[in-house]
Amino acid sequence: MKKDIQIPEVSCVEIAVVYEYNPLYKTDDWNIYIINNKKVALEMIVIVSQGFSETKTTSLLRKKLAVLPANSFAKVEFIQPELFVLNNRFQVSFFENNQLKDKTFLFEKNTIKESGLRMIPEIKKRGILAK
Secondary structure (H helix, E strand, C coil): CHHHCCCCCCCCEEEEEEEEEECCCCEEEEEEEEEECCCCCEEEEEEEEEEECCCCECCCEEEEEEEECCCEEEEEEECCHHHHHCEEEEEEEEEECCEEEEEEEEECCCCCCHHHCEEECCCCEEEEECC
């Protein structure tokens, strides 16, 4: 029975942390973005995030987006720098052409830092892509 279950592979969807200026508060902030590089829209997107280590776990944070158009991106949430010492996991579920897909992205502990920033062409800002 298990061999008959097909789990679709997710490609062309990314999670990035972006270091950007916040004009409202006049600060440099770290924000999480979801990037859709597909030629089709993603629907009913649910993102569940959590930080964890061997001894600590943060509470779950859930975010829902109704639609993410083809070849676009959306800001998901602000992330506090105090969480960078933890592994940060983002579980993304969505419908693509009426098929449910799911992928987990991970920022390993201490990998979110200014020295790791590179230009993310889709967003046109400096950031780090999750694994």
